[in-house]
Amino acid sequence: MIDYKKLAGKEIESLKPYIPGKPVKELERELGVEKALKMASNENPLGPSPKAMEALKDFMPEMGRYPYGDVYYLRKKLAKRLNVDGDRIIFGTGSNEIIELAMRTFVSTDEHVMSPAPSFSVYGIIAQAMRASCKWIPTKEDFSYDFEKLAEEIDDKTRIIFLANPNNPTGLHFTDEELVNFMEKVPADCIVVMDEAYYEYVDANDYPDTIKMLDKYPNMMVMRTFSKAYGLAALRVGFAVGHPDAIDMLNRVRQPFNTNMGGQIAAEAALDDSDFLRRVIHENRQGKAYIYRELERLGIEYVPTQANFMLVKVGDGEKVFNELLKEGVIVRYLGPGLGEYIRVSIGTADENGTFIEKLEKILKR
Ligand SMILES: Cc1ncc(COP(=O)(O)O)c(C=O)c1O
Structure with missing residues (x-):
C-alpha cells in the first residue's frame, strides 16, 4: 500500500489546515434554522458594489x-x-x-x-x-x-x-x-x-x-x-x-x-465606485459604535478595533461560540490561546442587533 503520509513527510502530516468560518447554508442545514447570520469571516455585510455586479454581467459571455x-x-x-x-x-x-x-x-x-x-x-x-x-x-x-x-x-x-x-x-x-x-x-x-x-x-x-x-x-x-x-x-x-x-x-x-x-x-x-466604499466604511463605523455601546451596557469587555471585526471577552469563548451557533449566529472561536474571547465581524445594523440580542440571552442564562 502506498504510504501517502510518509511521502508527504512529517511537516505536512502535522499541518493543521486553516479552518474557515462555517458557511451559512451549512449551519442552516445542520440546525434546521431558516436564517443564519455569518459574522465570522470579516466579509463585507453589504456585499459587492452594484457597479461590480453590473460589470460582471457584461463579462459573462467572455468566460x-x-x-x-x-x-x-x-x-x-x-x-x-x-x-x-x-x-x-x-x-x-x-x-x-x-x-x-x-x-x-x-x-x-x-x-x-x-x-x-x-x-x-x-x-x-x-x-x-x-x-x-x-x-x-x-x-x-x-x-x-x-x-x-x-x-x-x-x-x-x-x-x-x-x-x-x-x-x-x-x-x-x-x-x-x-x-x-x-x-x-x-x-x-x-x-x-x-x-x-x-x-x-x-x-x-x-x-x-x-x-x-x-x-x-x-x-x-x-x-x-x-x-x-x-x-x-x-x-x-x-x-x-x-x-x-x-x-x-x-x-x-x-x-x-x-x-x-x-x-x-x-x-x-x-x-x-467610491460612493459605495464610503457607505461601507460609514456603516462599519456605525456598527462598531453600536456594538461598543451595547457591550458597555452589558458590562462586557472588548478590544477596540480599527477593522471590520472585534474581539469580545465573553469568559468561555468556546461555549459562547457554540451557544451562538445554536441561535443561528456564526462568530469565530480562536482556540485556547484566546479562550476567553470570540471574534465577531461587524455586520449590518440588523445583524449587529441580532448578535447583541442573542449574546445577551446566552449570557443571562
Ligand atoms: C490579515 C489578513 N491577511 C490576509 C487575508 C487574506 O485575504 P484574501 O486572501 O481574501 O485577500 C485575510 C483574510 O481574512 C486576513 O485577515
Missing part, C-alpha cells in the same frame, strides 16, 4: 477566454489610484496567494518567516507546507506588537516578517512611528510584508502611509485585498506593491493566469 495574464486594465487603474508605477504591483488569487508567492520566491527550506502572535494563521501554514517555518513572537499582554522582541529575534535565516496592520484577530493597529523605528532595525536583506487587508476601515490618524515609505525601504512590501471593504471575497483578488525588482521575482514564480478575469473586471468597477 470561455483566459484572463489577462498581465492584469492590464486593473493594474493601470490601481497604479494611478496609488500613484505608483504599474511594475510595482503584483496581483494574486486573494492576498493569500501573495503570501504564498512571497514565501515560494524568497524563502528556502532552512530559513524562516516571522510574525507576531496571535496573527493571521496562514503565514504559518504556508511556511510549514514549504518545509520552512514561522517564528511566532508573542504580543504584549494588551495584544500590541512587541517590536523590541521582534527585532531581537531576527537572524540571518529570517527572510520575511509579516506584520498585519490592523492585526487579525485583535483589530489593533500600530503607528507610523513604531513602524519607522522597527524598519531601522531590520537588516536590508530581510523583507517586511505589511499585511493591510483591512486598510480601508482604519480611522486612526497615526496609521502609517506605507506606500509612501516604499522608496525609503526597498525591503518593504505592502499587501492589500479586494476581499474586505470592496466586498469581492469570492472572486479572490489581492495585490502587493513593492520594489520593482521584488515584483519581478514574484512574477517569475506566479502562475500565468493567477488572477481570474471576473475578479479583474469586478475589482476595476469596484475601484470606480
Whole structure:
C-alpha cells in the first residue's frame, strides 16, 4: 500500500489546515434554522458594489477566454489610484496567494518567516507546507506588537516578517512611528510584508502611509485585498506593491493566469465606485459604535478595533461560540490561546442587533 503520509513527510502530516468560518447554508442545514447570520469571516455585510455586479454581467459571455495574464486594465487603474508605477504591483488569487508567492520566491527550506502572535494563521501554514517555518513572537499582554522582541529575534535565516496592520484577530493597529523605528532595525536583506487587508476601515490618524515609505525601504512590501471593504471575497483578488525588482521575482514564480478575469473586471468597477466604499466604511463605523455601546451596557469587555471585526471577552469563548451557533449566529472561536474571547465581524445594523440580542440571552442564562 502506498504510504501517502510518509511521502508527504512529517511537516505536512502535522499541518493543521486553516479552518474557515462555517458557511451559512451549512449551519442552516445542520440546525434546521431558516436564517443564519455569518459574522465570522470579516466579509463585507453589504456585499459587492452594484457597479461590480453590473460589470460582471457584461463579462459573462467572455468566460470561455483566459484572463489577462498581465492584469492590464486593473493594474493601470490601481497604479494611478496609488500613484505608483504599474511594475510595482503584483496581483494574486486573494492576498493569500501573495503570501504564498512571497514565501515560494524568497524563502528556502532552512530559513524562516516571522510574525507576531496571535496573527493571521496562514503565514504559518504556508511556511510549514514549504518545509520552512514561522517564528511566532508573542504580543504584549494588551495584544500590541512587541517590536523590541521582534527585532531581537531576527537572524540571518529570517527572510520575511509579516506584520498585519490592523492585526487579525485583535483589530489593533500600530503607528507610523513604531513602524519607522522597527524598519531601522531590520537588516536590508530581510523583507517586511505589511499585511493591510483591512486598510480601508482604519480611522486612526497615526496609521502609517506605507506606500509612501516604499522608496525609503526597498525591503518593504505592502499587501492589500479586494476581499474586505470592496466586498469581492469570492472572486479572490489581492495585490502587493513593492520594489520593482521584488515584483519581478514574484512574477517569475506566479502562475500565468493567477488572477481570474471576473475578479479583474469586478475589482476595476469596484475601484470606480467610491460612493459605495464610503457607505461601507460609514456603516462599519456605525456598527462598531453600536456594538461598543451595547457591550458597555452589558458590562462586557472588548478590544477596540480599527477593522471590520472585534474581539469580545465573553469568559468561555468556546461555549459562547457554540451557544451562538445554536441561535443561528456564526462568530469565530480562536482556540485556547484566546479562550476567553470570540471574534465577531461587524455586520449590518440588523445583524449587529441580532448578535447583541442573542449574546445577551446566552449570557443571562
Ligand atoms: C490579515 C489578513 N491577511 C490576509 C487575508 C487574506 O485575504 P484574501 O486572501 O481574501 O485577500 C485575510 C483574510 O481574512 C486576513 O485577515
